[in-house]
Amino acid sequence: MIVAQRKQIPEIMDIVKQHKSLLVLGCGTCVTVCLAGGEREVSIISSALRMASRLAGSEIKIEELTIERQCDNVFIEQAAEAIERNEAVLSLGCGAGVQAMAERFGNKPVYAGLDTAFIGILEERGIWTEKCGACGSCVLGDYGGICPITRCAKRLLNGPCGGSREDRCEVRPDSQCAWQLIYNRLKDIGQLDKLKKITSAKNWNTALDGGYRVIVREDHRV
């Protein structure tokens, strides 16, 4: 899922202070699961903004709404009336959600209330970690399901670097060495021979270079 975290209240206040009415719009998908932009966070951030604006002497009228998904036109329509009633939108969706809202409602300012961080998983309660860099050309099959691009601090495809201590990364001693994990995993599944292969330089054309990426599926187009 996409993992995000909320912006600080003073930063949000600075963004929305010129408006008299604001829709705080949550998203019921990834950001709900990572406890950053779901219904509860909409309620908390709205309260905080109401309090901050009253303390600043500029009472912003705040409406709260959470839709199922901000990155999908079918669900975005559910917010149309509320958006119409307000001067601006503070989206608690991920970066994709914010942009989808802004594209759909061309005459309304749509601001981001969250900082979208990464694609990751819930490691344990209250801890999310990055797992995927969305590089566009997955190499997980060669590395026992552990991504060296995302999880190795040096992004080495031919590791290890030799700097790890025990199983700790030398760059970030609080994290495990990805290459130690790759070795352990390949050993467990009997594929250690894969480590003998020298991987050539990765083709980064499939990543962010050259602008945004588009996937077209002709079989699904109408």
Place this chain on the structure above:
Amino acid sequence: MKEEFEPKILAFCCHYCAYSSVDLAGSMRLQYPPNVRIIRTPCTGRLETEYFLKALENGADGVLVAGCLEGGCHFIEGNIWAKRRVEYIREMLTEIGFDKERLRMVNVSAAMAKPLADIITDMVETVRKLGPNPLGQNSTSKKQETAL
């Protein structure tokens, strides 16, 4: 003559400890300021993060969360969850520019009537010094008060 400010403190009291303690304080004829409005909760772990903000937003001058002693929660660790939630909102209050001392969590047992009475007295005095909630009281809280 200027009327002295009487703080209104909302106290979320866990059924298994703090609520019994305030009850015991009554039985023991212990005095504590009548500024607290007590809400009994099954456990402080039942309290959602937003309750604390909503209470202050709606005009409470202070919010006291009273749970069991650490390690003594009837539901194992509800009071630990509450402590983290209170701390999260205290940090957010600082971001907002609101005095975080208006929100406080304490841990007591069901037999700690006197310490709890002292805690309540201290909380009331702290909030009295801080002055009224800078947000004032909005129509919601006035309406609720009339209904009571």
